[in-house]
Amino acid sequence: MNQDINVKKVRINCFRQSKVPGYFMLQMRVPGGFIDAKYLSVIEHIAKTWGDGNFHFGTRQTFDITGIAYENIPAVNEYLEAYIKEIDAQDCEVDMNMISHEPAEWDPQSGYPTIGARNITACIGNYHCICGNCNTFELAKKIEPIIFPSHYHIKINIAGCPNDCNKAHLCDFGIIGVARMVYHPERCIGCGACVRACEKGSTRVLKLNENTGKIEKDACCCIGCGECVKACPASAWTRQPEKFYRVILGGRTGRQTPRTGKMFLNWATEDVVLSVLKNWQKFSAWVMDYKPEYLHGGHLIDRAGYKKFKEIILEGVELNPECLVAEDMFWQETEYRSNFNVKPLEMHHHAGPQD
Known part of the structure:
Protein backbone atom coordinates (compact mmCIF):
# COMPACT_ATOMS: atom_id res chain seq x y z
CA MET A 1 0.00 0.00 0.00
CA ASN A 2 1.99 2.95 -1.31
CA GLN A 3 0.26 6.14 -0.21
CA ASP A 4 0.91 9.08 2.02
CA ILE A 5 -1.31 9.12 5.10
CA ASN A 6 -1.77 12.07 7.42
CA VAL A 7 -1.94 10.04 10.62
CA LYS A 8 -2.67 13.11 12.77
CA LYS A 9 -5.67 14.05 10.61
CA VAL A 10 -6.99 10.51 10.69
CA ARG A 11 -6.60 10.39 14.47
CA ILE A 12 -8.69 13.56 14.86
CA ASN A 13 -11.34 11.62 12.90
CA CYS A 14 -11.25 8.96 15.68
CA PHE A 34 -24.39 2.99 27.94
CA ILE A 35 -26.44 2.58 24.74
CA TRP A 50 -14.57 -3.05 6.54
CA GLY A 51 -12.67 -4.38 9.55
CA ASP A 52 -11.07 -7.71 10.42
CA GLY A 53 -14.26 -9.05 12.03
CA ASN A 54 -13.29 -8.15 15.59
CA PHE A 55 -13.80 -5.31 18.04
CA HIS A 56 -12.34 -4.34 21.38
CA PHE A 57 -14.06 -2.77 24.38
CA GLY A 58 -11.86 0.32 24.64
CA THR A 59 -10.49 1.43 27.97
CA ARG A 60 -12.60 4.56 27.57
CA GLN A 61 -15.71 2.45 26.91
CA THR A 62 -15.58 2.97 23.17
CA PHE A 63 -16.26 0.28 20.59
CA ASP A 64 -12.84 -0.12 18.98
CA ILE A 65 -13.15 -1.78 15.58
CA THR A 66 -9.84 -3.04 14.28
CA GLY A 67 -8.35 -3.79 10.87
CA ILE A 68 -9.92 -0.99 8.81
CA ALA A 69 -7.93 -0.17 5.67
CA TYR A 70 -7.20 3.51 5.08
CA GLU A 71 -9.08 3.58 1.79
CA ASN A 72 -12.23 2.30 3.54
CA ILE A 73 -12.38 5.11 6.11
CA PRO A 74 -14.69 7.31 3.96
CA ALA A 75 -17.17 4.42 3.61
CA VAL A 76 -17.10 3.78 7.36
CA ASN A 77 -17.66 7.47 8.10
CA GLU A 78 -20.61 7.57 5.73
CA TYR A 79 -22.15 4.56 7.44
CA LEU A 80 -21.61 6.18 10.87
CA GLU A 81 -23.84 9.14 10.03
CA ALA A 82 -27.01 7.72 11.56
CA TYR A 83 -25.20 6.43 14.67
CA ILE A 84 -23.51 9.76 15.39
CA LYS A 85 -26.74 11.69 14.88
CA GLU A 86 -28.67 9.41 17.22
CA ILE A 87 -26.06 8.93 19.95
CA ASP A 88 -24.32 12.32 20.05
CA ALA A 89 -26.65 14.83 18.41
CA GLN A 90 -29.99 13.39 19.56
CA ASP A 91 -29.41 11.54 22.86
CA CYS A 92 -26.77 13.94 24.20
CA GLU A 93 -28.02 17.06 22.39
CA VAL A 94 -24.53 17.78 21.05
CA ASP A 95 -24.22 20.55 18.46
CA MET A 96 -21.93 18.98 15.88
CA ASN A 97 -21.58 22.35 14.13
CA MET A 98 -19.74 23.86 17.09
CA ILE A 99 -16.14 22.76 17.59
CA SER A 100 -14.23 24.16 20.57
CA HIS A 101 -17.21 26.51 21.07
CA GLU A 102 -16.63 28.01 17.62
CA PRO A 103 -18.98 27.70 14.61
CA ALA A 104 -17.91 24.92 12.23
CA GLU A 105 -19.84 23.29 9.40
CA TRP A 106 -19.92 19.55 10.04
CA ASP A 107 -20.36 17.16 7.13
CA PRO A 108 -22.62 14.37 8.50
CA ALA A 117 -12.93 15.62 24.30
CA ARG A 118 -12.66 11.92 24.95
CA ASN A 119 -15.62 9.62 25.43
CA ILE A 120 -16.94 10.16 28.97
CA THR A 121 -16.74 6.89 30.86
CA ALA A 122 -19.06 5.84 33.66
CA CYS A 123 -19.80 2.91 35.92
CA ILE A 124 -23.33 1.47 35.99
CA GLY A 125 -24.28 3.87 38.82
CA ASN A 126 -27.64 3.70 40.53
CA TYR A 127 -29.27 2.43 37.35
CA HIS A 128 -28.35 -0.98 38.74
CA CYS A 129 -25.72 -0.94 41.50
CA ILE A 130 -26.90 -0.91 45.13
CA CYS A 131 -23.88 1.27 45.99
CA GLY A 132 -24.66 3.89 43.36
CA ASN A 133 -25.51 7.39 44.57
CA CYS A 134 -26.26 8.89 41.15
CA ASN A 135 -27.34 8.10 37.61
CA THR A 136 -23.99 8.25 35.88
CA PHE A 137 -25.38 7.91 32.34
CA GLU A 138 -27.73 10.86 32.66
CA LEU A 139 -24.92 13.03 34.02
CA ALA A 140 -22.64 11.99 31.15
CA LYS A 141 -25.31 13.00 28.64
CA LYS A 142 -25.55 16.45 30.24
CA ILE A 143 -21.78 16.92 30.14
CA GLU A 144 -21.24 15.80 26.55
CA PRO A 145 -22.67 18.93 24.86
CA ILE A 146 -20.47 21.08 27.12
CA ILE A 147 -17.17 19.46 26.15
CA PHE A 148 -17.79 17.79 22.75
CA PRO A 149 -16.84 18.34 20.00
CA SER A 150 -13.61 20.12 20.85
CA HIS A 151 -9.96 20.02 19.90
CA TYR A 152 -9.02 20.68 23.53
CA HIS A 153 -8.36 17.40 25.28
CA ILE A 154 -10.02 16.27 28.46
CA LYS A 155 -10.73 12.88 29.99
CA ILE A 156 -13.73 12.63 32.31
CA ASN A 157 -14.63 9.56 34.38
CA ILE A 158 -17.84 9.31 36.40
CA ALA A 159 -18.15 6.96 39.36
CA GLY A 160 -21.49 6.41 41.04
CA CYS A 161 -20.04 6.18 44.55
CA PRO A 162 -16.73 6.52 46.45
CA ASN A 163 -15.82 2.92 45.61
CA ASP A 164 -14.61 4.61 42.43
CA CYS A 165 -14.85 1.50 40.27
CA ASN A 166 -14.45 3.75 37.24
CA LYS A 167 -11.14 5.27 38.38
CA ALA A 168 -12.16 8.91 38.74
CA HIS A 169 -8.82 9.41 40.50
CA LEU A 170 -6.89 8.60 37.32
CA CYS A 171 -8.16 11.16 34.83
CA ASP A 172 -8.22 14.90 34.20
CA PHE A 173 -11.63 15.45 35.76
CA GLY A 174 -13.12 12.72 37.92
CA ILE A 175 -16.68 12.93 39.21
CA ILE A 176 -17.87 10.77 42.11
CA GLY A 177 -21.47 10.52 43.25
CA VAL A 178 -21.77 11.10 47.01
CA ALA A 179 -24.77 11.30 49.31
CA ARG A 180 -25.57 13.20 52.47
CA MET A 181 -27.15 10.86 54.99
CA VAL A 182 -30.09 11.48 57.29
CA TYR A 183 -30.28 9.63 60.60
CA HIS A 184 -33.71 8.71 61.95
CA PRO A 185 -33.13 7.81 65.62
CA GLU A 186 -36.75 6.81 66.15
CA ARG A 187 -36.21 3.93 63.74
CA CYS A 188 -32.84 2.84 65.11
CA ILE A 189 -32.79 -0.49 66.94
CA GLY A 190 -29.21 -0.09 68.17
CA CYS A 191 -27.91 -3.18 66.38
CA GLY A 192 -24.65 -1.52 65.32
CA ALA A 193 -24.79 -2.86 61.75
CA CYS A 194 -24.04 0.57 60.32
CA VAL A 195 -21.06 0.99 62.67
CA ARG A 196 -19.58 -2.32 61.57
CA ALA A 197 -20.15 -1.50 57.90
CA CYS A 198 -18.42 1.86 58.27
CA GLU A 199 -15.51 0.27 60.16
CA LYS A 200 -15.02 -2.44 57.57
CA LEU A 206 -19.86 6.01 63.37
CA LYS A 207 -20.06 4.65 66.90
CA LEU A 208 -22.82 3.20 69.04
CA ASN A 209 -23.52 5.09 72.27
CA GLU A 210 -23.93 2.30 74.82
CA ASN A 211 -26.00 4.49 77.12
CA THR A 212 -28.58 5.68 74.61
CA GLY A 213 -28.43 2.79 72.16
CA LYS A 214 -28.24 5.34 69.34
CA ILE A 215 -25.59 6.17 66.73
CA GLU A 216 -23.17 9.07 66.94
CA LYS A 217 -21.37 10.38 63.88
CA ASP A 218 -18.20 12.37 63.29
CA ALA A 219 -19.50 14.18 60.21
CA CYS A 220 -16.18 15.79 59.30
CA CYS A 221 -14.80 12.62 57.71
CA CYS A 222 -17.94 11.16 56.16
CA ILE A 223 -17.27 10.52 52.47
CA GLY A 224 -20.92 10.02 51.50
CA CYS A 225 -20.60 6.41 50.42
CA GLY A 226 -23.96 5.17 51.74
CA GLU A 227 -22.63 1.99 53.37
CA CYS A 228 -24.66 2.79 56.48
CA VAL A 229 -27.85 2.94 54.41
CA LYS A 230 -27.14 -0.44 52.84
CA ALA A 231 -26.37 -2.07 56.19
CA CYS A 232 -29.26 -0.76 58.28
CA ARG A 252 -3.30 10.54 35.01
CA THR A 253 -1.64 7.37 33.89
CA GLY A 254 1.29 7.29 31.47
CA ARG A 255 4.94 6.42 31.21
CA GLN A 256 6.57 9.53 32.57
CA THR A 257 4.63 11.14 35.41
CA PRO A 258 1.64 9.04 36.48
CA ARG A 259 -0.20 10.26 39.53
CA THR A 260 -3.43 10.04 41.50
CA GLY A 261 -5.79 12.99 41.33
CA LYS A 262 -6.68 15.18 44.30
CA MET A 263 -10.02 16.40 45.60
CA PHE A 264 -11.02 19.74 44.09
CA LEU A 265 -14.69 20.02 45.09
CA ASN A 266 -16.71 18.17 47.70
CA TRP A 267 -20.48 18.13 48.18
CA ALA A 268 -21.04 19.98 44.91
CA THR A 269 -24.45 19.88 43.26
CA GLU A 270 -24.98 18.85 39.66
CA ASP A 271 -25.48 22.49 38.66
CA VAL A 272 -22.09 23.39 40.12
CA VAL A 273 -20.34 20.52 38.34
CA LEU A 274 -21.89 21.51 35.00
CA SER A 275 -21.08 25.19 35.53
CA VAL A 276 -17.45 24.37 36.30
CA LEU A 277 -17.12 22.26 33.16
CA LYS A 278 -18.55 25.08 31.06
CA ASN A 279 -15.35 26.98 31.92
CA TRP A 280 -13.06 24.14 30.85
CA GLN A 281 -12.78 25.29 27.22
CA LYS A 282 -11.98 28.82 28.34
CA PHE A 283 -9.27 27.58 30.67
CA SER A 284 -7.74 25.28 28.04
CA ALA A 285 -7.73 28.01 25.41
CA TRP A 286 -6.12 30.48 27.83
CA VAL A 287 -3.32 28.08 28.75
CA MET A 288 -2.53 27.19 25.13
CA ASP A 289 -3.03 30.65 23.67
CA TYR A 290 -5.99 29.37 21.63
CA LYS A 291 -3.80 26.85 19.79
CA PRO A 292 -4.98 23.34 20.73
CA GLU A 293 -2.30 20.73 21.35
CA TYR A 294 -2.58 17.07 22.21
CA LEU A 295 -2.27 17.76 25.93
CA HIS A 296 -4.69 16.58 28.56
CA GLY A 297 -6.17 18.54 31.43
CA GLY A 298 -3.70 17.54 34.13
CA HIS A 299 -0.79 18.89 32.08
CA LEU A 300 -2.66 22.14 31.44
CA ILE A 301 -3.26 22.62 35.16
CA ASP A 302 0.44 22.05 35.74
CA ARG A 303 1.26 24.75 33.21
CA ALA A 304 -1.11 27.32 34.69
CA GLY A 305 -0.75 26.39 38.35
CA TYR A 306 -3.64 25.44 40.59
CA GLU A 327 -7.60 25.85 49.09
CA ASP A 328 -4.48 24.51 47.42
CA MET A 329 -3.41 21.33 45.70
CA PHE A 330 -0.15 19.38 45.67
CA TRP A 331 0.21 16.26 43.57
CA GLN A 332 2.75 13.54 44.16
CA GLU A 333 4.07 12.08 40.95
CA THR A 334 5.92 8.85 40.44
CA GLU A 335 9.58 9.59 39.76
CA TYR A 336 11.64 7.07 37.88
CA ARG A 337 15.07 7.49 39.38
CA SER A 338 17.38 4.63 40.14
CA ASN A 339 19.79 4.39 43.04
CA PHE A 340 21.51 1.44 41.44
CA ASN A 341 24.59 1.47 39.27
CA VAL A 342 22.88 0.04 36.19
CA LYS A 343 24.75 -0.29 32.92
CA PRO A 344 23.07 0.80 29.68
CA LEU A 345 20.84 -1.81 28.10
CA GLU A 346 23.21 -2.35 25.20
CA MET A 347 25.82 -3.61 27.66
CA HIS A 348 23.53 -6.44 28.78
CA HIS A 349 24.01 -8.39 25.57
CA HIS A 350 23.97 -12.15 25.82
CA ALA A 351 25.61 -14.25 23.16
CA GLY A 352 23.15 -16.23 21.08
CA PRO A 353 23.04 -18.44 18.02
CA GLN A 354 23.29 -15.39 15.74
CA ASP A 355 26.75 -14.64 17.15
Whole structure:
Protein backbone atom coordinates (compact mmCIF):
# COMPACT_ATOMS: atom_id res chain seq x y z
CA MET A 1 0.00 0.00 0.00
CA ASN A 2 1.99 2.95 -1.31
CA GLN A 3 0.26 6.14 -0.21
CA ASP A 4 0.91 9.08 2.02
CA ILE A 5 -1.31 9.12 5.10
CA ASN A 6 -1.77 12.07 7.42
CA VAL A 7 -1.94 10.04 10.62
CA LYS A 8 -2.67 13.11 12.77
CA LYS A 9 -5.67 14.05 10.61
CA VAL A 10 -6.99 10.51 10.69
CA ARG A 11 -6.60 10.39 14.47
CA ILE A 12 -8.69 13.56 14.86
CA ASN A 13 -11.34 11.62 12.90
CA CYS A 14 -11.25 8.96 15.68
CA PHE A 15 -9.21 6.42 13.71
CA ARG A 16 -6.05 5.21 15.44
CA GLN A 17 -2.96 3.95 13.66
CA SER A 18 -2.09 0.25 13.96
CA LYS A 19 1.17 -1.69 13.77
CA VAL A 20 0.25 -2.69 10.22
CA PRO A 21 0.87 0.21 7.82
CA GLY A 22 -2.30 1.50 6.22
CA TYR A 23 -4.71 -0.06 8.74
CA PHE A 24 -6.59 1.71 11.48
CA MET A 25 -8.89 1.17 14.44
CA LEU A 26 -12.13 3.13 14.71
CA GLN A 27 -13.05 4.38 18.17
CA MET A 28 -16.84 4.62 18.27
CA ARG A 29 -18.00 6.91 21.04
CA VAL A 30 -20.40 5.54 23.67
CA PRO A 31 -21.04 8.45 26.08
CA GLY A 32 -21.29 7.13 29.60
CA GLY A 33 -20.66 3.61 28.29
CA PHE A 34 -24.39 2.99 27.94
CA ILE A 35 -26.44 2.58 24.74
CA ASP A 36 -29.33 0.57 23.35
CA ALA A 37 -28.35 -3.01 22.47
CA LYS A 38 -29.70 -2.48 18.95
CA TYR A 39 -26.47 -0.69 18.07
CA LEU A 40 -24.51 -3.93 18.39
CA SER A 41 -25.63 -4.65 14.82
CA VAL A 42 -23.88 -1.45 13.74
CA ILE A 43 -20.62 -2.60 15.31
CA GLU A 44 -20.99 -6.02 13.70
CA HIS A 45 -21.63 -4.54 10.27
CA ILE A 46 -18.58 -2.27 10.38
CA ALA A 47 -16.33 -5.01 11.76
CA LYS A 48 -17.35 -7.57 9.14
CA THR A 49 -17.66 -5.23 6.18
CA TRP A 50 -14.57 -3.05 6.54
CA GLY A 51 -12.67 -4.38 9.55
CA ASP A 52 -11.07 -7.71 10.42
CA GLY A 53 -14.26 -9.05 12.03
CA ASN A 54 -13.29 -8.15 15.59
CA PHE A 55 -13.80 -5.31 18.04
CA HIS A 56 -12.34 -4.34 21.38
CA PHE A 57 -14.06 -2.77 24.38
CA GLY A 58 -11.86 0.32 24.64
CA THR A 59 -10.49 1.43 27.97
CA ARG A 60 -12.60 4.56 27.57
CA GLN A 61 -15.71 2.45 26.91
CA THR A 62 -15.58 2.97 23.17
CA PHE A 63 -16.26 0.28 20.59
CA ASP A 64 -12.84 -0.12 18.98
CA ILE A 65 -13.15 -1.78 15.58
CA THR A 66 -9.84 -3.04 14.28
CA GLY A 67 -8.35 -3.79 10.87
CA ILE A 68 -9.92 -0.99 8.81
CA ALA A 69 -7.93 -0.17 5.67
CA TYR A 70 -7.20 3.51 5.08
CA GLU A 71 -9.08 3.58 1.79
CA ASN A 72 -12.23 2.30 3.54
CA ILE A 73 -12.38 5.11 6.11
CA PRO A 74 -14.69 7.31 3.96
CA ALA A 75 -17.17 4.42 3.61
CA VAL A 76 -17.10 3.78 7.36
CA ASN A 77 -17.66 7.47 8.10
CA GLU A 78 -20.61 7.57 5.73
CA TYR A 79 -22.15 4.56 7.44
CA LEU A 80 -21.61 6.18 10.87
CA GLU A 81 -23.84 9.14 10.03
CA ALA A 82 -27.01 7.72 11.56
CA TYR A 83 -25.20 6.43 14.67
CA ILE A 84 -23.51 9.76 15.39
CA LYS A 85 -26.74 11.69 14.88
CA GLU A 86 -28.67 9.41 17.22
CA ILE A 87 -26.06 8.93 19.95
CA ASP A 88 -24.32 12.32 20.05
CA ALA A 89 -26.65 14.83 18.41
CA GLN A 90 -29.99 13.39 19.56
CA ASP A 91 -29.41 11.54 22.86
CA CYS A 92 -26.77 13.94 24.20
CA GLU A 93 -28.02 17.06 22.39
CA VAL A 94 -24.53 17.78 21.05
CA ASP A 95 -24.22 20.55 18.46
CA MET A 96 -21.93 18.98 15.88
CA ASN A 97 -21.58 22.35 14.13
CA MET A 98 -19.74 23.86 17.09
CA ILE A 99 -16.14 22.76 17.59
CA SER A 100 -14.23 24.16 20.57
CA HIS A 101 -17.21 26.51 21.07
CA GLU A 102 -16.63 28.01 17.62
CA PRO A 103 -18.98 27.70 14.61
CA ALA A 104 -17.91 24.92 12.23
CA GLU A 105 -19.84 23.29 9.40
CA TRP A 106 -19.92 19.55 10.04
CA ASP A 107 -20.36 17.16 7.13
CA PRO A 108 -22.62 14.37 8.50
CA GLN A 109 -20.87 11.82 6.28
CA SER A 110 -17.38 12.76 7.45
CA GLY A 111 -17.50 10.89 10.75
CA TYR A 112 -16.37 12.37 14.04
CA PRO A 113 -15.05 15.95 13.79
CA THR A 114 -12.56 15.55 16.63
CA ILE A 115 -11.13 13.16 19.21
CA GLY A 116 -10.27 15.96 21.63
CA ALA A 117 -12.93 15.62 24.30
CA ARG A 118 -12.66 11.92 24.95
CA ASN A 119 -15.62 9.62 25.43
CA ILE A 120 -16.94 10.16 28.97
CA THR A 121 -16.74 6.89 30.86
CA ALA A 122 -19.06 5.84 33.66
CA CYS A 123 -19.80 2.91 35.92
CA ILE A 124 -23.33 1.47 35.99
CA GLY A 125 -24.28 3.87 38.82
CA ASN A 126 -27.64 3.70 40.53
CA TYR A 127 -29.27 2.43 37.35
CA HIS A 128 -28.35 -0.98 38.74
CA CYS A 129 -25.72 -0.94 41.50
CA ILE A 130 -26.90 -0.91 45.13
CA CYS A 131 -23.88 1.27 45.99
CA GLY A 132 -24.66 3.89 43.36
CA ASN A 133 -25.51 7.39 44.57
CA CYS A 134 -26.26 8.89 41.15
CA ASN A 135 -27.34 8.10 37.61
CA THR A 136 -23.99 8.25 35.88
CA PHE A 137 -25.38 7.91 32.34
CA GLU A 138 -27.73 10.86 32.66
CA LEU A 139 -24.92 13.03 34.02
CA ALA A 140 -22.64 11.99 31.15
CA LYS A 141 -25.31 13.00 28.64
CA LYS A 142 -25.55 16.45 30.24
CA ILE A 143 -21.78 16.92 30.14
CA GLU A 144 -21.24 15.80 26.55
CA PRO A 145 -22.67 18.93 24.86
CA ILE A 146 -20.47 21.08 27.12
CA ILE A 147 -17.17 19.46 26.15
CA PHE A 148 -17.79 17.79 22.75
CA PRO A 149 -16.84 18.34 20.00
CA SER A 150 -13.61 20.12 20.85
CA HIS A 151 -9.96 20.02 19.90
CA TYR A 152 -9.02 20.68 23.53
CA HIS A 153 -8.36 17.40 25.28
CA ILE A 154 -10.02 16.27 28.46
CA LYS A 155 -10.73 12.88 29.99
CA ILE A 156 -13.73 12.63 32.31
CA ASN A 157 -14.63 9.56 34.38
CA ILE A 158 -17.84 9.31 36.40
CA ALA A 159 -18.15 6.96 39.36
CA GLY A 160 -21.49 6.41 41.04
CA CYS A 161 -20.04 6.18 44.55
CA PRO A 162 -16.73 6.52 46.45
CA ASN A 163 -15.82 2.92 45.61
CA ASP A 164 -14.61 4.61 42.43
CA CYS A 165 -14.85 1.50 40.27
CA ASN A 166 -14.45 3.75 37.24
CA LYS A 167 -11.14 5.27 38.38
CA ALA A 168 -12.16 8.91 38.74
CA HIS A 169 -8.82 9.41 40.50
CA LEU A 170 -6.89 8.60 37.32
CA CYS A 171 -8.16 11.16 34.83
CA ASP A 172 -8.22 14.90 34.20
CA PHE A 173 -11.63 15.45 35.76
CA GLY A 174 -13.12 12.72 37.92
CA ILE A 175 -16.68 12.93 39.21
CA ILE A 176 -17.87 10.77 42.11
CA GLY A 177 -21.47 10.52 43.25
CA VAL A 178 -21.77 11.10 47.01
CA ALA A 179 -24.77 11.30 49.31
CA ARG A 180 -25.57 13.20 52.47
CA MET A 181 -27.15 10.86 54.99
CA VAL A 182 -30.09 11.48 57.29
CA TYR A 183 -30.28 9.63 60.60
CA HIS A 184 -33.71 8.71 61.95
CA PRO A 185 -33.13 7.81 65.62
CA GLU A 186 -36.75 6.81 66.15
CA ARG A 187 -36.21 3.93 63.74
CA CYS A 188 -32.84 2.84 65.11
CA ILE A 189 -32.79 -0.49 66.94
CA GLY A 190 -29.21 -0.09 68.17
CA CYS A 191 -27.91 -3.18 66.38
CA GLY A 192 -24.65 -1.52 65.32
CA ALA A 193 -24.79 -2.86 61.75
CA CYS A 194 -24.04 0.57 60.32
CA VAL A 195 -21.06 0.99 62.67
CA ARG A 196 -19.58 -2.32 61.57
CA ALA A 197 -20.15 -1.50 57.90
CA CYS A 198 -18.42 1.86 58.27
CA GLU A 199 -15.51 0.27 60.16
CA LYS A 200 -15.02 -2.44 57.57
CA GLY A 201 -15.62 -0.59 54.31
CA SER A 202 -15.42 3.14 54.88
CA THR A 203 -13.99 5.86 57.11
CA ARG A 204 -15.01 4.66 60.62
CA VAL A 205 -17.02 7.77 61.55
CA LEU A 206 -19.86 6.01 63.37
CA LYS A 207 -20.06 4.65 66.90
CA LEU A 208 -22.82 3.20 69.04
CA ASN A 209 -23.52 5.09 72.27
CA GLU A 210 -23.93 2.30 74.82
CA ASN A 211 -26.00 4.49 77.12
CA THR A 212 -28.58 5.68 74.61
CA GLY A 213 -28.43 2.79 72.16
CA LYS A 214 -28.24 5.34 69.34
CA ILE A 215 -25.59 6.17 66.73
CA GLU A 216 -23.17 9.07 66.94
CA LYS A 217 -21.37 10.38 63.88
CA ASP A 218 -18.20 12.37 63.29
CA ALA A 219 -19.50 14.18 60.21
CA CYS A 220 -16.18 15.79 59.30
CA CYS A 221 -14.80 12.62 57.71
CA CYS A 222 -17.94 11.16 56.16
CA ILE A 223 -17.27 10.52 52.47
CA GLY A 224 -20.92 10.02 51.50
CA CYS A 225 -20.60 6.41 50.42
CA GLY A 226 -23.96 5.17 51.74
CA GLU A 227 -22.63 1.99 53.37
CA CYS A 228 -24.66 2.79 56.48
CA VAL A 229 -27.85 2.94 54.41
CA LYS A 230 -27.14 -0.44 52.84
CA ALA A 231 -26.37 -2.07 56.19
CA CYS A 232 -29.26 -0.76 58.28
CA PRO A 233 -32.11 -3.29 58.64
CA ALA A 234 -34.52 -0.66 59.99
CA SER A 235 -34.04 2.20 57.49
CA ALA A 236 -32.67 4.40 60.25
CA TRP A 237 -30.22 5.82 57.68
CA THR A 238 -31.48 7.28 54.37
CA ARG A 239 -29.92 9.34 51.60
CA GLN A 240 -31.01 12.92 51.11
CA PRO A 241 -32.91 13.22 47.81
CA GLU A 242 -30.55 15.88 46.44
CA LYS A 243 -27.54 14.53 44.59
CA PHE A 244 -24.04 15.65 45.45
CA TYR A 245 -20.68 15.07 43.82
CA ARG A 246 -17.00 15.04 44.61
CA VAL A 247 -14.66 16.28 41.87
CA ILE A 248 -11.17 14.84 41.57
CA LEU A 249 -8.60 16.77 39.59
CA GLY A 250 -5.44 16.15 37.61
CA GLY A 251 -5.00 12.38 37.85
CA ARG A 252 -3.30 10.54 35.01
CA THR A 253 -1.64 7.37 33.89
CA GLY A 254 1.29 7.29 31.47
CA ARG A 255 4.94 6.42 31.21
CA GLN A 256 6.57 9.53 32.57
CA THR A 257 4.63 11.14 35.41
CA PRO A 258 1.64 9.04 36.48
CA ARG A 259 -0.20 10.26 39.53
CA THR A 260 -3.43 10.04 41.50
CA GLY A 261 -5.79 12.99 41.33
CA LYS A 262 -6.68 15.18 44.30
CA MET A 263 -10.02 16.40 45.60
CA PHE A 264 -11.02 19.74 44.09
CA LEU A 265 -14.69 20.02 45.09
CA ASN A 266 -16.71 18.17 47.70
CA TRP A 267 -20.48 18.13 48.18
CA ALA A 268 -21.04 19.98 44.91
CA THR A 269 -24.45 19.88 43.26
CA GLU A 270 -24.98 18.85 39.66
CA ASP A 271 -25.48 22.49 38.66
CA VAL A 272 -22.09 23.39 40.12
CA VAL A 273 -20.34 20.52 38.34
CA LEU A 274 -21.89 21.51 35.00
CA SER A 275 -21.08 25.19 35.53
CA VAL A 276 -17.45 24.37 36.30
CA LEU A 277 -17.12 22.26 33.16
CA LYS A 278 -18.55 25.08 31.06
CA ASN A 279 -15.35 26.98 31.92
CA TRP A 280 -13.06 24.14 30.85
CA GLN A 281 -12.78 25.29 27.22
CA LYS A 282 -11.98 28.82 28.34
CA PHE A 283 -9.27 27.58 30.67
CA SER A 284 -7.74 25.28 28.04
CA ALA A 285 -7.73 28.01 25.41
CA TRP A 286 -6.12 30.48 27.83
CA VAL A 287 -3.32 28.08 28.75
CA MET A 288 -2.53 27.19 25.13
CA ASP A 289 -3.03 30.65 23.67
CA TYR A 290 -5.99 29.37 21.63
CA LYS A 291 -3.80 26.85 19.79
CA PRO A 292 -4.98 23.34 20.73
CA GLU A 293 -2.30 20.73 21.35
CA TYR A 294 -2.58 17.07 22.21
CA LEU A 295 -2.27 17.76 25.93
CA HIS A 296 -4.69 16.58 28.56
CA GLY A 297 -6.17 18.54 31.43
CA GLY A 298 -3.70 17.54 34.13
CA HIS A 299 -0.79 18.89 32.08
CA LEU A 300 -2.66 22.14 31.44
CA ILE A 301 -3.26 22.62 35.16
CA ASP A 302 0.44 22.05 35.74
CA ARG A 303 1.26 24.75 33.21
CA ALA A 304 -1.11 27.32 34.69
CA GLY A 305 -0.75 26.39 38.35
CA TYR A 306 -3.64 25.44 40.59
CA LYS A 307 -4.37 28.99 41.74
CA LYS A 308 -4.86 30.27 38.18
CA PHE A 309 -6.83 27.19 37.25
CA LYS A 310 -9.18 27.74 40.20
CA GLU A 311 -9.61 31.40 39.28
CA ILE A 312 -10.70 30.64 35.72
CA ILE A 313 -12.64 27.43 36.31
CA LEU A 314 -14.78 28.94 39.09
CA GLU A 315 -15.48 32.22 37.30
CA GLY A 316 -19.21 32.91 37.39
CA VAL A 317 -19.94 29.64 39.23
CA GLU A 318 -22.40 29.96 42.10
CA LEU A 319 -21.39 27.35 44.65
CA ASN A 320 -24.08 25.64 46.70
CA PRO A 321 -23.80 26.29 50.48
CA GLU A 322 -22.50 22.77 51.22
CA CYS A 323 -19.78 22.86 48.55
CA LEU A 324 -16.16 22.84 49.68
CA VAL A 325 -13.27 23.92 47.45
CA ALA A 326 -9.64 22.88 47.91
CA GLU A 327 -7.60 25.85 49.09
CA ASP A 328 -4.48 24.51 47.42
CA MET A 329 -3.41 21.33 45.70
CA PHE A 330 -0.15 19.38 45.67
CA TRP A 331 0.21 16.26 43.57
CA GLN A 332 2.75 13.54 44.16
CA GLU A 333 4.07 12.08 40.95
CA THR A 334 5.92 8.85 40.44
CA GLU A 335 9.58 9.59 39.76
CA TYR A 336 11.64 7.07 37.88
CA ARG A 337 15.07 7.49 39.38
CA SER A 338 17.38 4.63 40.14
CA ASN A 339 19.79 4.39 43.04
CA PHE A 340 21.51 1.44 41.44
CA ASN A 341 24.59 1.47 39.27
CA VAL A 342 22.88 0.04 36.19
CA LYS A 343 24.75 -0.29 32.92
CA PRO A 344 23.07 0.80 29.68
CA LEU A 345 20.84 -1.81 28.10
CA GLU A 346 23.21 -2.35 25.20
CA MET A 347 25.82 -3.61 27.66
CA HIS A 348 23.53 -6.44 28.78
CA HIS A 349 24.01 -8.39 25.57
CA HIS A 350 23.97 -12.15 25.82
CA ALA A 351 25.61 -14.25 23.16
CA GLY A 352 23.15 -16.23 21.08
CA PRO A 353 23.04 -18.44 18.02
CA GLN A 354 23.29 -15.39 15.74
CA ASP A 355 26.75 -14.64 17.15
